[in-house]
Amino acid sequence: xxxxxxxTLDNGxxxxxxxxxxxxxxxxxxxxxxxxxxxxxxxxGFAHLFEHLMFGGSVNVPSYDDPIERASGENNAxxxxxxxxxxxxxxxxxxxxxxxxxxxxxxxxxFSQQSLDVQKSVVVExxxxxxxxxxxxxxxxxxxxLAYKVHPYRxxxxxxxxxxxxxxxxxxxxxxxxxxxxxxxxxLCVAGDCSVAxxxxxxxxxxxxxxxxxxSPMVLPKEPAQEAQRRLEVKRNVPFxxxxxxxxxxxxxxxxxxxxxxxxxxxxxxxxSRLFQSLVKRQNLFSSIDAFIxxxxxxxxxxxxxxxxxxxxxxxxxEAIYSELGSLVDELVENYELHKVLNRFESTFTFGLTSTTxxxxxxxxxxxxxxxxxxxxxxxxxxxxxxxxxxxxxxSLFRKENSSVLHYYAEQDRQ
Amino acid sequence: xxxxxxAPPIYLTDGINFPKPSCIELPNGSKLLIINEGDVDVxxxxxxxxxxxxxxxxxxxxxxxxxxxxxxxxxxxxxxxxEYFDFWGSFIGISxxxxxxxxxxxxxxxxxxxxxxxxxxxxxxPSFPETELDVWKRRGKQTLTVEMDKTSxxxxxxxxxxxxxxEHPYGAFAVPSxxxxxxxxxxxxxxxxxxxxxxxxxxxxxxxxxxxxNAVTKHFGETNWGSSNVNQGNCFGNIELGTKQLxxxxxxxxxxxxxxxxxxxxxxxxxxxxxxxxxxxxxxYFGSRLMKNIREDKGYTYGxxxxxxxxxxxxxxxxxxxxxxxxxxxxxxxxRNELNRLISEPVPDDELDRxxxxxxxxxxxxxxxxxxxxxxIMSLHNFNNLDYDFYNRLMNSxxxxxxxxxxxxxxxxxxxxxLVECVAGAENPF
Numbered sequence: 031x032x033x034x035x036x037x038t039l040d041n042g043x044x045x046x047x048x049x050x051x052x053x054x055x056x057x058x059x060x061x062x063x064x065x066x067x068x069x070x071x072x073x074x075g076f077a078h079l080f081e082h083l084m085f086g087g088s089v090n091v092p093s094y095d096d097p098i099e100r101a102s103g104e105n106n107a108x109x110x111x112x113x114x115x116x117x118x119x120x121x122x123x124x125x126x127x128x129x130x131x132x133x134x135x136x137x138x139x140x141f142s143q144q145s146l147d148v149q150k151s152v153v154v155e156x157x158x159x160x161x162x163x164x165x166x167x168x169x170x171x172x173x174x175x176l177a178y179k180v181h182p183y184r185x186x187x188x189x190x191x192x193x194x195x196x197x198x199x200x201x202x203x204x205x206x207x208x209x210x211x212x213x214x215x216x217x218l219c220v221a222g223d224c225s226v227a228x229x230x231x232x233x234x235x236x237x238x239x240x241x242x243x244x245x246s247p248m249v250l251p252k253e254p255a256q257e258a259q260r261r262l263e264v265k266r267n268v269p270f271x272x273x274x275x276x277x278x279x280x281x282x283x284x285x286x287x288x289x290x291x292x293x294x295x296x297x298x299x300x301x302x303s304r305l306f307q308s309l310v311k312r313q314n315l316f317s318s319i320d321a322f323i324x325x326x327x328x329x330x331x332x333x334x335x336x337x338x339x340x341x342x343x344x345x346x347x348x349e350a351i352y353s354e355l356g357s358l359v360d361e362l363v364e365n366y367e368l369h370k371v372l373n374r375f376e377s378t379f380t381f382g383l384t385s386t387t388x389x390x391x392x393x394x395x396x397x398x399x400x401x402x403x404x405x406x407x408x409x410x411x412x413x414x415x416x417x418x419x420x421x422x423x424x425x426s427l428f429r430k431e432n433s434s435v436l437h438y439y440a441e442q443d444r445q
Numbered sequence: 446x447x448x449x450x451x452a453p454p455i456y457l458t459d460g461i462n463f464p465k466p467s468c469i470e471l472p473n474g475s476k477l478l479i480i481n482e483g484d485v486d487v488x489x490x491x492x493x494x495x496x497x498x499x500x501x502x503x504x505x506x507x508x509x510x511x512x513x514x515x516x517x518x519x520x521x522x523x524x525x526x527x528e529y530f531d532f533w534g535s536f537i538g539i540s541x542x543x544x545x546x547x548x549x550x551x552x553x554x555x556x557x558x559x560x561x562x563x564x565x566x567x568x569x570x571p572s573f574p575e576t577e578l579d580v581w582k583r584r585g586k587q588t589l590t591v592e593m594d595k596t597s598x599x600x601x602x603x604x605x606x607x608x609x610x611x612e613h614p615y616g617a618f619a620v621p622s623x624x625x626x627x628x629x630x631x632x633x634x635x636x637x638x639x640x641x642x643x644x645x646x647x648x649x650x651x652x653x654x655x656x657x658x659n660a661v662t663k664h665f666g667e668t669n670w671g672s673s674n675v676n677q678g679n680c681f682g683n684i685e686l687g688t689k690q691l692x693x694x695x696x697x698x699x700x701x702x703x704x705x706x707x708x709x710x711x712x713x714x715x716x717x718x719x720x721x722x723x724x725x726x727x728x729x730y731f732g733s734r735l736m737k738n739i740r741e742d743k744g745y746t747y748g749x750x751x752x753x754x755x756x757x758x759x760x761x762x763x764x765x766x767x768x769x770x771x772x773x774x775x776x777x778x779x780x781r782n783e784l785n786r787l788i789s790e791p792v793p794d795d796e797l798d799r800x801x802x803x804x805x806x807x808x809x810x811x812x813x814x815x816x817x818x819x820x821x822i823m824s825l826h827n828f829n830n831l832d833y834d835f836y837n838r839l840m841n842s843x844x845x846x847x848x849x850x851x852x853x854x855x856x857x858x859x860x861x862x863x864l865v866e867c868v869a870g871a872e873n874p875f
Contacts, residue, residue, distance in 0.1 A: 052484050054458075054812055099732050101455045102806025116606070121809060134449050151744025151769075159747050161765050163699045165594045193721035221733035235447060263465050267697065269590045311523070311580055319588040339583060358728035370532040377534025377553055384485050384814055
């Protein structure tokens with residue numbers, strides 16, 4: 031049970047406070063409701079590039095990192111399809127430094143051309159390092175546009191291509207900031223040895239005077255139901271063939287979301303899971319196999335990826351996967367197996383909330399979903415899932431016409 | 446209106462108390478270290494053996510022995526074991542590094558008795574079934590082949606081979622063909638001679654009561670179950686230094702993986718604490734000189750860092766980055782420039798103050814929660830023979846090191862002429 035208090039400033043900033051007196055450190059997490067799904071399709075990768083620019087100095091403070099380090103703090107950030115999240119961990123006596131810095135960059139950035147030029151180059155190198163200069167690194171650049179035709183989840187957070195990043199201008203950066211970075215589009219959480227009164231005072235002092243901004247709520251196009259299977263084959267200079275199958279699944283607040291998540295656990299969470307035991311251990315058809323959900327707020331993907339064993343071709347491998355999925359569709363899961371994946375879920379969930387940083391991040395995210403207290407109800411929601419639910423959801427999920435299949439072939443003439 | 450150009454006051458952390466865990470000598474001679482911290486009902490057990498790859502007679506045997514321990518016992522199949530641990534929500538990690546082999550179990554405190562019951566069987570009575578060995582070999586071979594397709598792996602392997610020598614345990618790497626011909630007898634023999642209570646250290650951390658401590662004692666502390674007390678002396682020969690500039694070709698690579706550094710000492714060396722501070726200034730945090738210069742000023746890379754790696758009987762200094770293929774030579778030159786600057790110019794007070802504060806915060810963060818403390822204690826066990834004074838020396842360095850002393854240790858250990866430069870990429874920069 032993670033207890034918390036929350037309040038909202040007049041400008042719309044939502045604030046959550048979790049008191050944990052056991053640690054000398056405090057975590058300050060600031061979530062902005064902006065991700066790569068809010069980007070223009072000709073300027074993909076912008077939300078993430080923007081995250082880099084948030085460290086390039088703000089209107090009144092020339093350097094962001096320098097004062098954090100002087101305050102014995104550490105900070106970082108990440109961007110996903112849905113959100114951009116910034117976090118700082120520092121000794122509790124220096125908490126005001128975090129409020130000072132975060133509020134100033136919410137107020138306005140320095141918007142320096144030099145910072146933009148350098149960060150464009152840094153992000154292009156990140157693109158190279160993580161997506162283009164890695165074996166299998168471009169999979170998401172292929173799979174997303176195969177599965178999505180309309181919804182902005184069709185491009186990855188890094189962007190469609192490096193050119194979208196190098197073309198970004200300072201005017202676009204400014205427009206993006208005032209469109210998405212606003213107290214009324216953000217959630218702040220402080221976790222550590224602190225009182226609500228103290229945080230209320232600090233929040234009002236530093237964030238209270240930032241004006242509410244006019245946000246025109248974005249209506250994102252809904253991905254139409256897929257009507258036929260989509261297939262793509264590519265050849266790359268990699269050592270082994272590899273297969274990827276993506277199914278469209280429900281959105282995060284849908285009652286079947288937890289069940290879908292649990293299906294991925296039955297298939298691939300832990301060494302006793304079905305795909306590993308059957309396809310890797312018993313049948314020797316795969317060397318590695320995984321199943322997971324993308325975890326997006328809008329309708330996301332249920333993905334199965336695997337690398338077949340030597341001598342097994344991708345079509346055989348694909349059939350073997352379908353046969354495993356078929357048993358979830360045809361037969362009810364035994365209570366024992368359901369109990370097992372639920373225990374494992376609870377354990378993973380509990381271990382994932384042991385630090386103040388994790389607690390602050392998760393409280394903000396659940397508040398964005400509608401209520402921070404969802405975090406405290408998660409395990410209970412999962413525990414209510416029945417074998418019948420699993421079968422019903424598997425039936426609607428694992429339909430051929432709902433799938434996108436990528437065959438990723440190794441070039442034969444590789445030296 | 447508040448004046449946003451004025452920073453709020455900053456208060457330095459003064460008293461950092463490095464917790465000293467209680468230490469119990471168990472009836473069978475194993476050592477048990479207890480860290481009772483935290484407010485979530487979870488715990489972790491680590492068992493450390495003197496059984497890292499340095500002791501193996503053949504490549505991959507130490508790793509294979511550890512990887513296969515949970516893949517079958519006298520009475521349980523691999524599947525029964527994984528079903529059991531998954532059912533109780535426990536996470537088991539069994540691995541070997543260069544010096545040590547380690548069994549780690551994460552468990553909800555309420556299910557620790559169940560976790561320990563199976564863990565005992567896995568640790569003491571593995572059977573190394575032939576079929577599981579085959580699966581492990583097949584998978585391991587593929588994973589390693591993919592790994593060796595990466596420029597970062599190629600550069601790292603070449604670097605360590607060069608600074609230690611490819612026959613030295615710290616410089617030796619397996620290649621995919623080393624999986625061929627390994628037999629389950631290799632693993633069974635290695636287990637018999639290296640995994641046992643004699644010489645083992647157990648660390649229990651988390652939210653604990655006497656019940657958990659008694660349970661660990663019951664399963665691992667009562668009777669003698671073999672020896673991990675192998676010859677702890679220096680079991681390898683002298684280091685032979687290779688060429689100074691090395692290039693590993695990788696056709697079509699968009700980035701060059703760069704590794705620059707040298708062989709160095711372990712954490713017990715008297716210069717270690719001061720050099721740790723000097724290294725932080727150079728490349729040990731986001732605001733470091735290498736990050737500022739090569740990422741934040743030039744944009745050549747997504748990231749660059751420098752590290753003091755430690756082993757039980759040695760160590761290494763390494764600068765590591767992946768840069769756009771066209772920036773390779775410039776990056777190498779800037780790295781040399783930064784090393785020379787550290788050697789020849791006193792660090793400005795302002796910069797040194799920032800690094801001191803940052804490192805104090807790091808020390809606090811490294812003690813945040815029972816598992817972070819357990820990690821610290823494990824390093825202290827592995828690399829300092831549980832010399833708790835190490836942290837006092839480190840703290841003292843952070844608080845009192847002078848700019849002159851930084852130049853001194855940098856001159857002594859980080860001179861660019863003494864460093865190996867290794868690049869994997871499309872074009873030879875040398």
